[in-house]
Each structure stands twice: as C-alpha cells, then as structure tokens.
Amino acid sequence: MIKQKITTALSNVVVEYLESKGIAESVNFTVEVPPKNIDADFATNVAMIIAKKVKISPRVVAQGIINIISKKFSNLIEKADFATAGFINFYVKNNVLYTELKVILKERNKYGSMTANNKKKVLVEFVSANPTGPLHIGHGRGAAIGDSISRILKYLGYNVSKEYYLNDVGNQMLVLANSVEVRYKQLKGEKIELPADYYQGECMVNIAKRLIAEGKSFEEVDFRREAVKDILKTIKEDLKDFAVEFDSWFSEMSIVVVKDKEGKSEVDRACQYLLKKGDAYEKDDVLWLASTKFGDDKDRVLKRSDGRYTYLASDVAYHRSKFKRGFQKLVNFWGADHHGYVARIQACVQMLDFNKENLDIILYQFVSLVRNGRPVVMSTRSGAFIALKSVIDEIGRDACRFFFLLRAPDSQLEFDLELAKKHSNENPVFYVQYVNARCNSILKESKKRDDLNSNDNEKIDFDLLNSKEERTLIKQLAAFCDTLALSEKTMSPHHFTGYLIGLADSYHKFYEKCRVLTNDTALACARLKLTEGVMIIIQTGLGLLGISSPDKM
C-alpha cells in the first residue's frame, strides 16, 4: 500500500508541475522498488517521461518535481533526490512504514483485501480434464494455478465461481464405454483382446470388477454412465487431496442431450441464435461458424453433414451459458495444446455480444516428466502416465502445489520425480513455512516473560524499529499489496511464490541481525509486533496459494 501512496502523491505533483508549464496532457509513469545497490525506498521514471515530452532536461524536470513533492508531501517523503540515470529516488518517512505495520496488525488476514471490485461475478474454469482416467501431473499444474488465482480474485473482492467443464459425451465416451465393456467380458472369461486404441488404464479393469461384484448383468449395464461415475469420483478425491474444490461441475451432456419443452437443446438454441445473427451459415449440408469475421484463420464446422454437432458447438453453447448465468468476467485455464482453439473461442464470445477484454484465456505449458533422466511420455490412453495422486503422496501437497506455482504458466516445466523426492527437504516451500514456525516459536517463548504482555498497539514504540533490516522487512510486508495487483493483472499466482521467498529471506536476515527477545522490554515488544506482522502475511500469502502454515515443522 505504501507504493500506492507514493504513486498517488506523485500523480498529484505531476499534474501541478505540468500545469505550471502550461501542459494539459497527462503522462504515464511507474513507481518501483529500485535495485539492491540503490538504498532508496522507491524510484520513479517520471522525469525522463516528461523531459522527452517537453524537451527539458530530465535533471531540471526532476528538480521541479522534487521541490513540489518535498513541500507538499513532507509527511510522506523524508528525502527525494535525482539519480544520474534520470530516476527520482524517494526515501519514505519511517512513520509511513509504522503506520502500514499497524494496518497489517489491525486488518490481519484481510490486509490488502478489497471490496472495490464490487463483487463482480467471475467464472474461473480450469482442469476440465476428460473423465477417461485419473488426473495426471499436467492437470495438477492447471489445478494449482486455477485454484490459486480463484483464491486471489476472491481476496480482491470478486465474486468467484470455480467450474469444471465435464466432457461427458462424444467419441471419447464411446471409446471409454467400449473399453470397460471389453474388460467386463474378459473378466467373464471371454477370450477377446483389448484394441490398441482403447483406454489401457488399470482403472477400466477396476470399474468392470465393481460391476461384476455388484452382480450387474451385461444387458442392464450402462457402461458409459458407470465408467464416468467411477472416474469422476476418483477425480474429485484427487482434487480434494490437492485442496481444490469446485463450485460447479458443468456437464456437456446437459447442453447437448437435455431438451427443453420444444425439443431443443442448448446447443440447438445457441446455433439458432448465431444463424439468426448471421454469424453462422449453412453450406454443403454443414453449419459453419463464421469465425473469420473475428480474426480466425478459417470458418469452423458447428454441425456435421450427418447432423451431429461438433465439440465446438458444445463450447459455443457452454460459453453462452456462462453469460446467461450472469458472469461479467471469464477466466479459462487451458493446457497449451489447446492454443489453436483460442481464436475461435474469442470469436465466439464476441458473436455472443461479450466484450473480448472480459475473457482471459491463460495457457499453461506442459509439464515434461523425467524420471532418472529419462523422459516419461504422458498419454491417458497408453496408461503410462504419472498420476497426480502418486506425486502428492510422494512429495506432499504443499510442496507439490508450491512447485507448480513457482513458474510462470507459459514456461515449460521439467519435473524430475527423483529430484523432487530427493530435495523435498530443501524445497523452497519449507523455507517459507519455516519462517512461520520460527515466529510461532518466538511468540511462544515471549509468553514466558511478564514484561512482554502488552497487546496494545498504541503503547508500542514502533520508532525503535529503525535498523536497515527492520525497514526492509516492513517494506517487504507492504509489498504484499503490489503482489496481489500484479497477480491480478497477469492472472498468474507465480508472483506470490517469489514474493514469499523474498519475505522469508528478509525475516531470516532480520532474525540473525536483530534479536527479538532482548532485555530491552520496549524494543522486544516492538520486534514482537513486527514478528506478528510477518506471520500474518506469510499465513495469508500461503493461504492464497492453498498451502498450509504449520506452527511446528
């Protein structure tokens, strides 16, 4: 929040400066934390931007800005100076830092949360893996990212719904049903081979075993329904183990198979709508989506010549349903193999009169699995994949989530199982969690001393927190808000893992340099408050990533 204060003050000053020069234009500038070698708290590039616009040297502009801000915001700025590169560096008053710390102590796990987004309804769709087997590690990445972003958006005041789109109709379901059927027959003693293009996974056998155990005869069994039921159950359990829970499971069947009073499905309705608008047209016995109108390479088929709809038609109806349910913002997390699909869905939402800006499609690159240096091929069909569950069991939920959230979605990720296992004790997640455990231990220790019981923030002398380590730590805490903003802007939670590692780093350094439980009561009390603030932020931050903060490790 401190950065925000500087930005606001600076905007004010810039307007005044430009007016004094008779310029009406506004300028875009940034405020940021300077690199380590500069000891200022914040820096801005505004002098360089203005200088270019008004053709005055950056130094002169900077001096003008510095004069105004020093006078007008002396409560905020301790000192401001011009750096040779053209930046203006700011040193904020210690009081500003202490005020921020007090806000954290007061707001606790609501610090930085907002109501400003006015409960805007947003739908986050992720995982949406086909129900043809247990989730594998690639789905895990999507699950971790989508779930964390949902938590972050909720924290920022959005009304978030998490949805799983279930492809429970179509060819794959046919293959699935047939696969279980063959297994069923095999178990009954029939001598038949499982075709190579059927699902080979062990779970097909288990489903068949269950059906036989329940005494279901071949004639009465709906293999598709039974298979989906079992697999879905497994998927839900896996997700629960991963701390991911969905608000809704949207069945494709509900928009394809289910008909209204007039015998029309939602897909029928959606296609009808597009046809009427002229965004779909019939040609050669085929119904086409005129997606080229909105930047796609070519028009796409909605309804085949044999009268069956394509997957795209379902998706059009599905997105239409999202709007009909009143969502104002859509976020879709897709595996990178779906990138060819982005253009047509963007086209389709525009045809449905939705602003393209309110649809975010985030592609996450594949997780390539390596075991003992040898690549592991991931294919649900071959059955030779690594289940998410086995990885969670192996390295733990927290470490697994943190690992996935460490990287930007668009970087391909190499996951060496042996390595992950080997270094599980040195995983950065423990580095962060350790801070919480350490703080907890200090607080517990402090309870043994009668002179440290003051819980009243007003009686604490925060001025005593004036070392370099302490200032750095408080600034770091305040940067929590910037991290929230950045994550929202990029729709990626990976900024948070980096932030938390940095915060942990600052605390460990503070710990080495500044003893918390000193004989000086006033100082000990102040440092305990700082420690408490760190715990609040660590716990809240890890919470946004769906990761626990154990008291002891």
Added chain:
RNA sequence: GCGCCCAUAGCUCAAUUGGAUAGAGCGUUUGACUACGAAUCAAAAGGCUAGAGGUUCAAUUCCUCUUGGGCGCGCCA
C-alpha cells in the same frame, strides 16, 4: 508448409510487463549454533540473456530474420 509458446549461471527457473550493477534454489568451495528453531545465516565461484540486425534517454522484455526445442493445424474431443 502455416500458426502459437519458449530459449537467461553446470541444472531447474525468476526478473515488479521498457528501467539503474539480470536474481533465487539445487550443485560446488569456505565460515557461523553454551540466549528467541542451523529446514538458518555470512561469503566465494558461476552470465556476450541462443545468434544477427532494428526501434529509444533506456531492451532479457517490443519489431524483423536465423538457429534450436515444445505444441497445434479434423465434419476428433
């Protein structure tokens, strides 16, 4: 052939979306526990950001080309 994504330390990845001397972890080398947790800290080594041009006060970031990898390109889902 066309399109999307990526290329940064020995390895896995960051870099506040165009900012100052490009940072972490692992691995390597060295040091620190008889006061709050050593799952920690201090220090060293490691880089022509794949290559070549361009845009500007400023490029890992934006544009073009080349090379190398991943993934798509169906009346499959």
